[in-house]
Amino acid sequence: MSPWIAGFLFLILYPMVSTLYFSFTKYTLLTSPEWIGTENYRLLFTRDPFFWQAIRNTLWIIAIGVPLRIIFGVFTAWLLTLPRRGSRVYRTIYFLPSIAPPAAAALAFVVVFNPRFGPVNQILRGIGIDDPPLWFHGPGTSKWGLIILGLWGIGDAMIIFLAGLLDVPSQLYEAADIEGASGWQKFRHVTLPMISPVIFFSLVIGVIYGFQLFTQAYVVALSVAGTSIAEGGQNLGAPEGSMLFFSIYLFQQGFQAFRMGYAAALAWVLFAITMICTLALIKTSRRWVHYQGALR
């Protein structure tokens, strides 16, 4: 048996099949699993409002966050193609936030967005906004705080877009210039099609990461709830469940409520949704992703 096969069987296939089995059992981690058929799935689809809340929050953050990350990433990358001098310095500066540990970055943003003494609200009050947002402390604004945190750490996506932009053949722009194309027309009909494979990659990765969003939301929610990580979270998803994302709910059920059977069912639902979304994106990509040298 080759090492790859052994690794696949015991590190991927075995855990996956095990969780599939556990998802059909009542299994609390403390006792042996007991077969209950599809009860876990029935419960989560028909009687668990937290499940649907987690789905809504997760889809919201993906629907808003992923396109914004792509737009912001492309824009930042485009800006970084402009300087004639010092471009490496600028690229480094913009890339730096993405190497900050997620937990540390999230804690820093909790301070930055503190409604009472955080610098953001101090500035907003300074310019005459008397009633600034509660950011992470308000259920209506907490997810926007996470979106901004994500945009701050755009460096990883930005560097890929930058590579894509620099890879666009200059003769295409020259040809467009000869045809009298405007700046927007060049972007729309030359740049975008040429970097569409990179955008597609970012989209797929962004959607997958979106479904797995955990660390930042976990750290922020515990900070907002004033609960230490060691105490665990009765308040995971605070404020008011607005940051209860799918992975957080899965963690809470599996490792805090010790409902491992139920958590396994959640994991398989997450896997199925992620697969469906990824396959759907791949299918639509044939219409809008252009590969250089491709026959189509």
Place this chain on the structure above:
Amino acid sequence: MKRWLIVVATFALVAAACTAGGEDEGPAETAPTGPQEPVTLEMWGAWTGRELRQFNQIFDGFTEEHPNITVNSTGGVGDRQIIQAINAGEPPDVVLSFSLDNIGQFCTSGAWQDLTPFIERDEFDLGQFPDAALSYTSFGGSQCAFPFLTDAYGLYYNVDMFDEAGIAEPPRTLSELADVARELTVFAPDGSIERAGIVMSIGYYETNVATVSTLFDAQWYSEDGTESAIDDDPAWVTMFEWQREFIADVYGEGDFETGAARLEEFVAGQGDEFSSANDFQTGRAAMNMDGEWRTAFIADEVPDLNYGTAPFPVPDDRADSYGMGQIGGTIIGIPRGSPNTEEAWLLLQYMATNTDTLVYMANNVRNVPTTVEALESPELDVTPQFETFLQIFQHPESHYKQHSPIGSADQTTLADFAARWQTGRTDDLEGGLAQVAQQIDDQLAQA
């Protein structure tokens, strides 16, 4: 297809075989006597930092009593790691947990061994513990833990602010609490709360569904523990309706929505609970519900703070119950598969009942000791503020909420509803409580 089914079934069997560990045989018929082999006990607990260093001091006395036994104490270990070790078949000998809510799961599953056979064999006197402490260390007929220090919850109040407002005594009923809170609350010119009399929002520090519902004696479960009572016991409706009236009265000049909006903004700016930025310590809140350990934080961080403590006010129709409050704290036990059960049992008895040990820990980490003898010890360092919590612990009506096999999931579920209720984002109290009860019942069915 058949091949795949065989593969899946094989993996499932292997998975099932790899879970939950084995059963324990229980104690020997008689306690071991005579010379014993040297043994090192592994002790896992949740203490960290300064408290862990103090905790580790207690084992010297045990080794003096039992020279063949040494204790290797590891701190910073949560329930999750303990459960993983039990499942892996490599648990420590003795465990300590801060998560009292998990006791239902520990006892029913046998993950923490039932101590009854040891207690009966050695005629261990459970009367050493006050009844209240015993009640929260057992579940479903299994005494799977002993208490090791406890917490008690009461009212902290700023004496200087009371004096300025001409208030002589701490409030004893919830209507008195509202009057005092109104007096002590200071609004900024823009209407926001500059100083809160007291914040009664669920999720604000130790003000949570468990501590508040204890005051109303609201029942979490039916008598047989098989279903939630949150939609049946009228005390829940009373509690949540009182909360809205309180918010309207104290912070909204009679209007709930105004009060809720002001309070939400105030709570958003709260200081970290376990730091010197705590709202009560900074004077941002004139009163607060908190545990006895706050006395140690204040002594350490704001020693000049002029404050008093008292039992938390009770509902007006339960005025006779004044003096009670929520109690409940650290638990210790022997995990399933403990390699040195007899020695672990000796250590457990020592930790739970040795007066010097309990008094030492109480004096240093500022928790309430959990034996009758330690409570009466002249060595116990009792300040007037700390004395309040000793009294609360010994009040006959003080208790911890009913345990269940679903751990803290009941509180999580109810707290989610409470957060929406207290901010006015839902007005359907009875419907909301019914849904919470249904969710808890669903989880009970799976436990």
